[in-house]
Every structure is written in C-alpha cells, then in structure tokens.
Amino acid sequence: MAAIKELTFLLIISFIISYSMKPILNILLNLGVNKKISSVLIISIIILLLVSCITLIIPSILKESVSFQRGINDLETLIDSLYMKLKPISENKAIYTALNNINDKINGTVVNLMESIFQFTMNIGGFLISIAVIPIISYYFLVDGQIIGNKFFNVFPVKCRKLIKRIWVDIDRVLGKYIASQFYLCLIIGVLTFIVLMLLKIQFPIFLSLLNAFMNIIPYFGPIFGAIPCVLTAMLISPKIALWTAFWLYLIQQMEGNILSPKITGDSINMHPLVVIILLIIGGKIGGFCGMILAIPIGVILFVIYEDINYYIF
Amino acid sequence: MFRSRYFYLMEVVFIRGKRAGFIKEPLINFHKREIIGFKISSYDFIQKSINVMKEDIISFEENMVVKNTSGGEHLSFKELHGMDIIDISGNMVGMLEDVLFFENSFKIVAVIVSSGLINNFLHGKRILLIEELLLGDRNILWVKNNENIKFASMPHKVIGKEGGCH
Numbered sequence: 001m002a003a004i005k006e007l008t009f010l011l012i013i014s015f016i017i018s019y020s021m022k023p024i025l026n027i028l029l030n031l032g033v034n035k036k037i038s039s040v041l042i043i044s045i046i047i048l049l050l051v052s053c054i055t056l057i058i059p060s061i062l063k064e065s066v067s068f069q070r071g072i073n074d075l076e077t078l079i080d081s082l083y084m085k086l087k088p089i090s091e092n093k094a095i096y097t098a099l100n101n102i103n104d105k106i107n108g109t110v111v112n113l114m115e116s117i118f119q120f121t122m123n124i125g126g127f128l129i130s131i132a133v134i135p136i137i138s139y140y141f142l143v144d145g146q147i148i149g150n151k152f153f154n155v156f157p158v159k160c161r162k163l164i165k166r167i168w169v170d171i172d173r174v175l176g177k178y179i180a181s182q183f184y185l186c187l188i189i190g191v192l193t194f195i196v197l198m199l200l201k202i203q204f205p206i207f208l209s210l211l212n213a214f215m216n217i218i219p220y221f222g223p224i225f226g227a228i229p230c231v232l233t234a235m236l237i238s239p240k241i242a243l244w245t246a247f248w249l250y251l252i253q254q255m256e257g258n259i260l261s262p263k264i265t266g267d268s269i270n271m272h273p274l275v276v277i278i279l280l281i282i283g284g285k286i287g288g289f290c291g292m293i294l295a296i297p298i299g300v301i302l303f304v305i306y307e308d309i310n311y312y313i314f
Numbered sequence: 315m316f317r318s319r320y321f322y323l324m325e326v327v328f329i330r331g332k333r334a335g336f337i338k339e340p341l342i343n344f345h346k347r348e349i350i351g352f353k354i355s356s357y358d359f360i361q362k363s364i365n366v367m368k369e370d371i372i373s374f375e376e377n378m379v380v381k382n383t384s385g386g387e388h389l390s391f392k393e394l395h396g397m398d399i400i401d402i403s404g405n406m407v408g409m410l411e412d413v414l415f416f417e418n419s420f421k422i423v424a425v426i427v428s429s430g431l432i433n434n435f436l437h438g439k440r441i442l443l444i445e446e447l448l449l450g451d452r453n454i455l456w457v458k459n460n461e462n463i464k465f466a467s468m469p470h471k472v473i474g475k476e477g478g479c480h
Contacts, residue, residue: 030331160473173323173336311319314426314439314467 006130014134017046018141020183022176025142039142043135072110074236076103106232167308174300181261186213189256193230196248200241202234212249216256218292219276223253271296271303315423317412318391325377326354326366333357334366334383340413341365341388342422344449349413349420353390354383368420399427399442399454407456408440425454426467438466 021042028038083099141148149168156164190213197205208230215226227249234245271279276296283295318340326334335356343350351367364383372379391413399407408429415422425447427440442465448455 163472170322177323307319309472311317312472313469314434 010130010134010137014137014141016179017134018138018145019176020180021046021138021142022145023180036143039139042142043139046138047135072107075106075232078235079103163312166312167305170308171301171304174304175297178297178300182217185256185260186216188260189213189216189252192252193226193249196245196252197230200234200237200245200248202230202237202241202245204233208233218280219296220273221280221292223249223256227253271299275299315414316417317414317426319412321352321374321378324374326352326383327377327379329372329379329381334380335364337378338363339391341367341390342394342413344389344394347422347444349415349422350388352378353388356383394449394454397454398452399425399447399456401456401458407442410454411439413444414441424465435469438468441465441467 190209193212194209212226215222231242231246234242279295279299283291321337324337335354337352338355339353340349341351351365356364366380366383370380370382397410408427411428412426414424422444424441424443
C-alpha cells in the first residue's frame with residue numbers, strides 16, 4: 001500500500017513538473033531546439049534549482065528556525081507589554097485571558113508548524129532515492145508525453161476514446177494554463193516578498209517569502225495566511241514596520257490580483273468568485289490545506305467535463 | 315455548422331508564427347446576424363485584450379492563423395449568454411446558451427436555448443432562428459413566424475458516434 005502511495009506521489013509530482021514546464025518546452029521548440037535537448041535543458045535547470053534550494057535555502061531555514069524561539073519570546077514580550085498598556089484602561093480578567101490565549105495559540109501554532117516541517121523533512125529523507133527519480137520521470141513525460149498519453153488512453157474502450165480525447169484536450173488547455181500560471185505567480189510573489197522583507201530588514205526573509213509564495217496558490221484566503229506571519233514578525237521590530245510590511249504586501253497582492261494574474265492566467269479559468277470560495281471551503285473541509293490547493297484545479301476539471309458533456313450530448 | 319465552444323481557448327497565431335493569445339469569446343453583430351470576429355486574451359503584457367476580425371482570419375483548425383489583430387469595442391457573446399428569451403405574450407422560453415453559425419460566412423443561423431437542465435434532457439434544447447429574434451436591453455424577444463415548425467437539439471448517444479455538428 002505504501003509503495004502504491006509513493007508511486008502515485010512520484011507520478012503526480014513528475015506530471016505537475018513536466019506539465020508546468022510545457023510552455024517553456026514549446027518556446028524552446030519554436031526556437032528550433034531539439035525536443036530531447038530542450039527537455040534535458042529544462043530538467044537540468046530544475047535539478048540546479050533543487051540543488052541550490054537544498055544547499056542554500058534549507059540550511060538558512062534551519063538557521064532561521066533556531067532563532068525562531070527568540071522571535072516567539074519577543075512576540076510574547078510584545079503581547080505582554082500590550083497587556084500592560086491595556087491594564088490601566090480595563091482591569092478585568094477578560095483581556096488577560098484573551099492575551100494569554102493569544103500567547104498559547106501562537107506558541108502552539110509555531111510548535112505545530114515546526115513539527116510538521118521536521119516531519120516533512122524526515123519523510124523526504126525517507127524516500128530521497130524516490131525523489132531523485134522525479135527529474136527522470138519528468139524528462140520522459142516531457143519527451144514522450146504524446147506516446148505515454150496515447151498508451152494511457154488504451155485503458156478506455158475504443159468506443160469512448162475519441163470523446164475522452166476531446167475532453168482531455170479541453171482540460172489540457174485550461175489546466176495547463178492554470179498550473180503554469182500558478183508557478184509563475186508564486187515565483188514573482190516570492191521574489192517580491194523577499195525584496196520587501198529584506199528592505200524592511202525583517203527576520204526570516206527566506207522562510208516568510210517562501211511561505212507567502214506558497215500560500216499564494218490558494219485564492220482569496222492564501223494571501224492573508226501568507227501575510228499574517230510576515231506582519232507578526234515585523235511587529236517584533238516596531239508597529240510602524242509592521243504597518244509598512246502590511247502595506248507593501250497588500251500592494252504586491254493588488255498588483256498580482258489586478259495586473260499579473262489576469263495577464264498570466266488570461267481569464268482562462270472563467271469561474272465566478274463565489275464558486276471559487278465555495279470550492280475552497282469544500283476543499284478545506286475535505287482535505288485541509290492540500291484540499292484548498294487542489295480544490296480549484298479539481299473544480300476546473302469537473303467544470304470542463306460538465307461543459308464538454310453538455311456540448312457533445314446535444 | 316459551428317457552435318461558439320468550438321473556438322473555446324483556441325490558440326491564435328500570426329502568419330509568421332508569433333503567438334497572439336487565445337480566444338475568449340466571439341464578437342457578434344446582432345443586427346447583421348453574424349460573428350464579426352473573436353475577442354482574444356493577449357500574451358502581450360501591455361495589451362489587455364484584443365480582437366481578431368473575421369476578415370483577418372486566414373485559417374483555423376487546432377489553432378487559428380491570423381493576419382492582424384485590432385482593438386475596439388464590440389458586442390461580445392458573454393453579454394448575450396444567459397439572457398432570457400421571451401415570446402410576445404411575455405412567457406419565458408429559456409436562456410440563450412449558444413449560437414449556431416456557418417463555417418465560411420460566419421453568418422448566425424440560430425441560437426440554442428436552454429430551458430433547464432432536466433427539461434433539456436427530456437425535451438431537448440430549443441433552437442430558435444435568429445431572424446425571429448429581437449435583441450433588447452434585458453431580454454431577447456422571440457417573434458414566432460411559424461407555429462408548425464419547431465427545432466430542437468435532442469440529447470444523443472455520444473459514445474461511439476462520429477461527425478455531427480461541431
């Protein structure tokens with residue numbers, strides 16, 4: 001069972017990587033570069049990025065996480081001082097309990113977060129060899145995607161294969177644009193957040209910008225989840241810096257939401273915001289954080305299937 | 315004959331191979347009863363959305379090859395999609411779902427009307443000739459010419475079937 005789970009994970013990750021790299025492959029093919037060479041080039045860049053991630057980012061995250069405790073203590077001191085300021089105004093126990101609760105919550109959340117990060121790192125270590133296979137599978141998906149796809153369609157009976165292929169073409173058009181655009185948007189948001197955090201001299205810039213970039217995949221809720229830790233960390237320096245952080249992150253989100261996102265996704269996902277929110281809530285209830293990330297792509301697939309069946313059946 | 319979905323997200327490329335964008339929706343001249351072009355989502359960062367007019371289209375199959383693109387505001391299919399269609403007595407016929415048009419001239423022949431999910435499966439989707447329709451601000455008025463002829467698109471078996479309308 002574990003082997004099947006691992007294999008599925010590998011195939012899905014490789015598929016997402018090769019899928020999101022398809023636009024770059026097409027650009028290289030249009031430039032006249034051979035398909036195999038283009039694929040090798042893309043995979044090499046991914047490996048290079050991965051290696052630099054491991055050698056540069058992970059040690060710095062760990063370094064940052066060591067000083068995390070100090071950060072938490074600072075935050076607690078900040079909350080305590082806030083309590084001291086509030087004390088003369090109202091000497092009731094409600095505020096004391098609320099502040100205590102906030103302290104506990106922050107502590108709990110950070111401990112849980114660090115625990116899950118370490119757990120994740122341990123799991124990665126567990127199947128490191130399998131992860132090393134990802135670039136190879138991704139390479140074959142890129143080079144022989146067409147052949148592998150055709151073989152996959154052999155699973156379905158001949159009678160309905162044509163219809164499934166047509167539906168797949170439509171899903172491919174919409175989903176391809178969505179996945180690729182999310183990658184580019186995450187990259188842009190990550191870099192911009194990193195620049196802002198560096199300029200404002202906020203602690204843990206790499207960790208926070210990675211978190212904000214990753215959270216950005218989730219529409220509407222994600223940017224808030226991503227911005228809160230940044231603002232809280234900025235509070236450790238001064239409330240003024242926290243306000244500036246909030247302002248710049250808000251500006252980045254506005255730029256992403258109004259200029260970059262419509263441009264990059266190109267309105268390919270023609271979904272009403274209300275539908276998106278409902279999907280996110282359902283996804284969150286079913287699969288937690290992962291459910292929220294997968295809710296939109298799954299919703300898009302279901303929507304395309306419905307539209308296509310509605311189109312072909314009449 | 316085509317329906318608008320045939321062009322859904324179709325890639326638009328210039329003659330020299332440069333990609334212009336992808337089709338978002340058809341542009342309609344309701345008065346002339348024809349598709350005058352398509353609104354495309356441009357890959358160019360400066361331009362938000364551009365149009366490709368019918369006369370600039372060279373060919374289309376998997377991708378659409380065009381000579382030129384242009385700007386300008388036109389009536390788009392999105393503005394008509396979902397509009398209620400009522401008859402002269404004020405009874406609601408259904409909701410405009412799609413348009414049917416000729417392959418070469420892009421002249422619109424009829425519109426496909428949805429009268430509810432279950433009703434569509436039971437009685438099919440109504441097809442109303444465009445010459446019997448008048449476009450209003452909020453609704454489309456259906457002026458029946460012939461009571462005896464009724465067109466409908468019936469649900470049919472899709473598995474193992476070939477051809478048919480696109």
